[in-house]
Amino acid sequence: MAKIISVTNQKGGVGKTTSCVNLASYVADAGNRVLIIDLDPQGNACTSVGVEVEKGKPTIYEVLLGEITIQESVYKSVQNNLDVIPSTVDLAGAEVDLVYVENREKVLLEALKQIKDNYDYIFIDCPPSLGLLTVNALTATDTIIIPIQCEYFALVGLGQLMNTVRLIKKHLNPNIEIEGVLLTMKDNRSNLVSQVSEEIKKYFGSKVFETYIPRNIRLAEAPSHGMPILLYDSRSKGAIAYKSLSEEFLKRQ
Numbered sequence: 001m002a003k004i005i006s007v008t009n010q011k012g013g014v015g016k017t018t019s020c021v022n023l024a025s026y027v028a029d030a031g032n033r034v035l036i037i038d039l040d041p042q043g044n045a046c047t048s049v050g051v052e053v054e055k056g057k058p059t060i061y062e063v064l065l066g067e068i069t070i071q072e073s074v075y076k077s078v079q080n081n082l083d084v085i086p087s088t089v090d091l092a093g094a095e096v097d098l099v100y101v102e103n104r105e106k107v108l109l110e111a112l113k114q115i116k117d118n119y120d121y122i123f124i125d126c127p128p129s130l131g132l133l134t135v136n137a138l139t140a141t142d143t144i145i146i147p148i149q150c151e152y153f154a155l156v157g158l159g160q161l162m163n164t165v166r167l168i169k170k171h172l173n174p175n176i177e178i179e180g181v182l183l184t185m186k187d188n189r190s191n192l193v194s195q196v197s198e199e200i201k202k203y204f205g206s207k208v209f210e211t212y213i214p215r216n217i218r219l220a221e222a223p224s225h226g227m228p229i230l231l232y233d234s235r236s237k238g239a240i241a242y243k244s245l246s247e248e249f250l251k252r253q
Contacts, residue, residue, distance in 0.1 A: 002119040006141040012128035014149040015184035020125040021048045025228035026246030028081040032120040038087040045125040046086035050078035050226035061091045070111040109140035139172045143179035150186045150193040183212040211245040
């Protein structure tokens with residue numbers, strides 16, 4: 001049965017999708033059956049693994065509305081052992097569409113029960129908000145990974161995220177835990193980066209991954225080619241960092 005991991009941070013631009021896609025890619029490369037669920041209406045996770053969705057084709061949006069089964073929404077990615085359930089901009093309407101649905105916070109949880117046995121790991125790329133889509137992900141998840149950019153403003157709003165996780169744990173998902181905190185876009189030449197890193201480590205302790213993700217142009221280029229960094233440039237600094245992260249992640253399991 002799959003372990004479900006949500007990659008989440010309500011602040012945009014912290015490397016959330018990049019981290020979700022590339023960690024999933026390396027975990028799949030290690031021989032695990034992996035599924036990425038793109039729960040962000042921007043749809044960047046699915047395009048990052050070579051899946052472009054034509055209009056009218058099944059996505060996670062139709063699954064949440066109960067129009068199709070979750071099995072019908074699974075696509076093969078460009079990589080072996082790595083499947084994806086895509087999203088499109090239509091998903092932005094799900095926040096409104098689900099308002100009147102009974103047990104609306106548990107729609108994704110119920111859908112995932114149908115395919116949990118097909119995978120070892122399921123990674124959910126959450127939208128950069130704490131709305132109903134993210135609540136669905138956190139209700140369905142076993143653990144969360146929080147990517148944090150190494151800058152001052154990244155700390156702002158972190159308390160809000162942790163408060164949301166506490167509320168989810170109290171009311172909807174008593175088993176949710178923090179898998180780890182990932183420092184992204186790290187530039188060791190900056191004193192501020194070091195200070196922010198220390199603050200995060202002080203707050204989260206051993207939950208902070210030892211591996212950090214450096215700024216790397218190859219990581220930024222890979223999605224436009226529809227490939228995870230493993231396939232695009234496995235010798236780049238970004239690829240080496242995500243490979244190291246995957247090894248640390250799997251060791252924790």
